[in-house]
Amino acid sequence: MFDTIQSGLIDRRKFLAFAAGSTALVAAAPAARAAKVKTSARIVILGAGAAGTALANRLVDRLDGARITLVDPRKQHLYQPGFTLIAAGLKPASYSVSDTGHWLPGGIDWIQEAAAEIDPEAKKVVTSGGRTLEYDYLVVAAGLSLDYGAIEGMSLDLIGTNGIGSVYAGPDYAAKTWQEMDRFTDKGGVALFTRPATEMKCAGAPLKYTFLTDDYAVRKGTRGKTKIVYAAHAKALFSVPIVNEKVRMLFGERGFDVVHDHVMTAIDSGRKIATFNTPDGPKEIGYDFTNVIPPMKAPDVVRNSPLPWTTGPWSDQGWVEVDRHSMRHVRYPEVFAVGDIAGVPKGKTAASVKWQVPVVEEQLVAQIEGKTSDARYDGYTSCPLITRVGRAMLIEFDYKDNLTPSFPGVIAPLEELWVSWLMKEIALKATYNAMLRGRA
Amino acid sequence: MKELTFGMLLAVFEEMFGPLLFWLMVAAAALITLAFVYVVIRDRSLESTRLVRAELLAPVGAIAAILFVQFITNSGFKDIGGPIDVIALILIGVAGAVGLTFLAYVAQAVLGGKAKRTG
Numbered sequence: 001m002f003d004t005i006q007s008g009l010i011d012r013r014k015f016l017a018f019a020a021g022s023t024a025l026v027a028a029a030p031a032a033r034a035a036k037v038k039t040s041a042r043i044v045i046l047g048a049g050a051a052g053t054a055l056a057n058r059l060v061d062r063l064d065g066a067r068i069t070l071v072d073p074r075k076q077h078l079y080q081p082g083f084t085l086i087a088a089g090l091k092p093a094s095y096s097v098s099d100t101g102h103w104l105p106g107g108i109d110w111i112q113e114a115a116a117e118i119d120p121e122a123k124k125v126v127t128s129g130g131r132t133l134e135y136d137y138l139v140v141a142a143g144l145s146l147d148y149g150a151i152e153g154m155s156l157d158l159i160g161t162n163g164i165g166s167v168y169a170g171p172d173y174a175a176k177t178w179q180e181m182d183r184f185t186d187k188g189g190v191a192l193f194t195r196p197a198t199e200m201k202c203a204g205a206p207l208k209y210t211f212l213t214d215d216y217a218v219r220k221g222t223r224g225k226t227k228i229v230y231a232a233h234a235k236a237l238f239s240v241p242i243v244n245e246k247v248r249m250l251f252g253e254r255g256f257d258v259v260h261d262h263v264m265t266a267i268d269s270g271r272k273i274a275t276f277n278t279p280d281g282p283k284e285i286g287y288d289f290t291n292v293i294p295p296m297k298a299p300d301v302v303r304n305s306p307l308p309w310t311t312g313p314w315s316d317q318g319w320v321e322v323d324r325h326s327m328r329h330v331r332y333p334e335v336f337a338v339g340d341i342a343g344v345p346k347g348k349t350a351a352s353v354k355w356q357v358p359v360v361e362e363q364l365v366a367q368i369e370g371k372t373s374d375a376r377y378d379g380y381t382s383c384p385l386i387t388r389v390g391r392a393m394l395i396e397f398d399y400k401d402n403l404t405p406s407f408p409g410v411i412a413p414l415e416e417l418w419v420s421w422l423m424k425e426i427a428l429k430a431t432y433n434a435m436l437r438g439r440a
Numbered sequence: 441m442k443e444l445t446f447g448m449l450l451a452v453f454e455e456m457f458g459p460l461l462f463w464l465m466v467a468a469a470a471l472i473t474l475a476f477v478y479v480v481i482r483d484r485s486l487e488s489t490r491l492v493r494a495e496l497l498a499p500v501g502a503i504a505a506i507l508f509v510q511f512i513t514n515s516g517f518k519d520i521g522g523p524i525d526v527i528a529l530i531l532i533g534v535a536g537a538v539g540l541t542f543l544a545y546v547a548q549a550v551l552g553g554k555a556k557r558t559g
């Protein structure tokens with residue numbers, strides 16, 4: 001009897017120790033943060049997309065007394081990585097849409113207007129409503145503009161008609177793209193895929209949609225009647241050589257026809273013909289289904305300001321001239337750019353935003369304190385490259401084109417895996433949302 | 441992901457299920473574990489008949505967990521592509537098996553009352 005009570009006590013004691021240990025673990029979880037930095041700095045953030053929202057949430061946690069103003073006319077927040085799933089018929093258009101206000105922290109000022117003018121010499125921004133906002137620090141996070149007008153004959157109202165899809169245009173257009181792709185894969189024909197010659201967000205998305213269309217044709221038994229043509233803008237299919245080789249092999253295995261140095265310039269939706277600029281002059285390719293991806297450039301407010309690169313390959317695209325590691329403007333040290341608008345090689349993805357935002361936060365807070373910071377962004381970006389419904393490759397790389405796998409030795413980056421698909425389908429949006437809240 | 445912290449994992453899980461459902465699930469798991477420990481301490485041993493009965497349900501839990509993950513994710517067995525996929529599948533199965541075994545044991549112990557000790 002005594003023995004058993006004794007052993008019961010020991011078990012209970014052990015158990016209590018275990019329970020206490022787990023509680024301590026949970027309590028220690030939100031790593032102790034440094035005290036808030038007191039400041040009366042005026043910080044203006046242009047754009048409340050992935051980058052602007054995540055940064056605002058983090059700055060509110062770090063600064064005490066700062067006046068943070070977010071400028072963005074859009075009331076809806078768009079989770080853009082979801083567009084591909086919508087265009088694959090796996091999620092409804094509403095999957096990508098939420099209220100911008102839902103993600104914004106308390107204690108900041110959200111001006112629901114567009115920035116119309118940026119004057120970094122006078123340190124002020126003028127809004128579309130004519131308000132002038134003076135700042136001590138400016139963060140440009142205005143994303144990028146889709147330049148459909150640059151493709152002759154193309155307009156948004158064509159999406160969802162005559163075999164024309166466009167995954168990028170927004171959640172409703174992604175859903176219309178699915179309708180066209182679904183219709184097309186029921187019968188077969190020529191599916192034409194392209195990508196622009198400009199910098200673009202999620203450079204893997206054009207490839208994903210090519211793979212997905214092929215997958216549906218295979219599943220529906222119409223692949224034999226389907227020709228898939230991928231028109232690459234350059235000599236390569238992907239800018240990272242090792243990934244390019246893998247994609248080239250997969251395209252070969254799947255029987256895709258690839259043409260290189262083809263940049264779409266016009267589309268004739270009536271005749272179902274696309275025209276391309278090539279080194280040998282204009283070429284036409286007919287299609288029954290196509291996913292139009294427009295050229296991309298900086299929003300006009302940034303292009304028309306003194307902030308963009310004025311020399312080098314991007315002088316026509318308007319990306320902000322920032323140092324690729326600190327994200328600080330090269331000529332205006334109180335200006336930062338983060339997200340798609342930043343003129344850094346590679347990295348127009350939400351995954352890059354996740355790594356850029358803490359760097360901007362550290363650099364900015366250090367600057368406010370009159371210190372320097374060695375926080376740097378090394379170009380990390382990632383792309384769950386879907387190769388069929390149910391499988392993806394988790395491709396991660398940096399400025400040097402090195403593969404930078406998050407789970408080295410566990411998840412092979414160039415292998416088509418189910419776990420990589422699970423990440424895209426269930427973990428990506430949750431991670432993105434946690435990032436928006438400044439928690440990831 | 442360079443620094444996968446515990447706080448970040450919590451944030452991601454909260455977003456995945458919604459904070460309410462997530463913490464309810466954590467609470468449920470903690471409760472079942474506590475209840476299990478309680479009945480083991482109360483009965484001063486694992487009761488073999490109950491354990492065997494509970495273990496009979498393990499394969500059901502394993503299969504249910506695997507099918508559930510496939511159901512919520514537009515994927516199936518044909519998508520298993522590499523060793524890590526097989527490992528993930530096994531881990532999901534093990535989680536389902538262990539979870540249901542615990543639950544079944546606790547349910548019997550709680551509903552069936554204190555185990556009769558023979559000998």
Ligand SMILES: Cc1cc2nc3c(=O)[nH]c(=O)nc-3n(C[C@H](O)[C@H](O)[C@H](O)COP(=O)(O)OP(=O)(O)OC[C@H]3O[C@@H](n4cnc5c(N)ncnc54)[C@H](O)[C@@H]3O)c2cc1C
Nearest residue numbers: 047049050051080081115142143202339340348349350351
């Ligand atoms: C089809 C598709 C698939 C993708 N897939 C992935 C993926 O799998 N993984 C991944 O990591 N990323 C993916 N991305 C990329 C990712 O969504 C973007 O890189 C990310 O959203 C960039 O964040 P951002 O804040 O820079 O821009 P956005 O999130 O686009 O936000 C920009 C904000 O600026 C606002 N704005 C614009 N002009 C002005 C102005 N003049 N004044 C004020 N505000 C303005 C806009 O209203 C908008 O709210 C994908 C994108 C697309 C389109």
